[in-house]
Amino acid sequence: MGIFRYSDGVLPNTLAFTYAIGGYLLGFWLIAKPDLWLNLPGVLLLGHSMVIAAYLLHECAHNTVFRDNAVNARVGSLMNWLTGSSYNSYEILRRKHFRHHVDRADVVAFDFRPQLARYPRFVKLIEALEWAYIPAADLFMHAMSLVVPFVLPSRRPERARVLWVLAVRASVFALIAWHAPRVLLFYPLAWMLMLHVLRFMDAYQHTFTLFDTLEQGSAANPTKYDAAYEFRNTFTNIQSVKYPWLNLVTLNFGYHNAHHEKPAEPWHRLPALHAQLYGDHCSQILPFFNLLSAYHRYRTQRLLNADPDDLDVLSDQGKTFIGVDGVSFLTGH
Known part of the structure; x- marks a missing residue:
């Protein structure tokens, strides 16, 4: 078989x-x-x-x-x-992501936006880093992976994992840095490049309601958050319509309406599923270069932004779509 x-x-x-x-x-x-x-x-x-x-x-x-x-x-x-996200166990990441699909919402353990807003000087620092294209919001969320098990009682079993993963990674990087110190500069650059690509994709794929109920039961109203809601608040942000092979740069993750329509469809079948479902006229496609421009233009404003659901981003094809940070499937909180 x-x-x-x-x-x-x-x-x-x-x-x-x-x-x-x-x-x-x-x-x-x-x-x-x-x-x-x-x-x-x-x-x-x-x-x-x-x-x-x-x-x-x-x-x-x-x-x-x-x-x-x-x-x-x-x-x-x-x-x-x-x-580099192994401070969160695979099962925690998987559980959080499935809540996203089942609840048809962005479900997190805590919403960092109101917490950050209480510290305006810290916000200014993160905004300055974001202005310089350092993905500080994502760095903050990944750093919180080390803290959350020591703050949330429900994550207490993860404490030992965080400590031994930290010890292993620190030891390995210390050995590599001893052999080649320049890795201490170039690995963070590579990792931040990954963060930029992932959050560029994540920021513009939904205008879902955000619930900080990951550690509790679902807070989503199934009457409101139905399949129609899911479709109109989900967007397809592929790299190219004309040259589909370019979408392999993100492993076809941009075919997001098709993915949400059939989450069990493998990545290599998504272009065909997209064509089957929507043909050549998918109403939810947002042009890549419009989003790339918005990603640059709103890079500081996006930090504390939380787009409301049913936000009209289609009328100008995403040109003024601010988007949302901190909803990566690589963080488990």
Whole structure:
């Protein structure tokens, strides 16, 4: 029967995993070399290999890669380590993401926006970093992964994991830095590149209501948050309509309406599913360059923004779409 869930997924998944793992190792080797002309391509390769690893983690969470769900969990956990988000267990990330699909909402353990707003000087610092294209909001959310188990009683069992993952990663990076100190500069650059790509995609895929009820039951009203609500508050932000192969840069994650319509459909089938569902006239497509411009223009305003649901972003094709930070599937809170 084979290890993969779908026969037509053998080649694309093999290529994707080869690129994610091979690119990660080769990228690390390049950023450790003493030549700048190798370091810079290494940053790009390492950053993008982590992007693909993140989306493969997402696929494993949906059990679309391997026939055995336990294998999906093990491989998803490996991808979790590659992306640097392993302070959160794979199961916590998976549980949070499934709440997003089931509740048809952005569900978090806490909403950082009102908390940050209480400290205007700290907000100004983060805004200054964001202005300089340092993804401070995401860095803050990932840093909170180290803190949340020591604050939320429900996350107490995760404390030991946080400490041993921190010890392992710190030890490994200390050894690498001792051999090649420049890694201390180039790895963070690659990781921030990954953060920018992931949050660019996340910021513009929904205008969902945000609930800070991850540690409780669902707060979503199923009458309001129905399939029609899900469709009109979900957007397809592919890189290109004309050249579909460009969408492999984010492993077809931009076909987001199709993904929400059929979450169990594997990434390599999403273009065909999109065509089947919407043909050549999907009302929810937002042009890539409009969103790229908005991502640049609203990079500081986005920090404390929370778009209301049913926000009209289609009338100007996303040109004034501020978007939302802090809803990454790589943070479990």
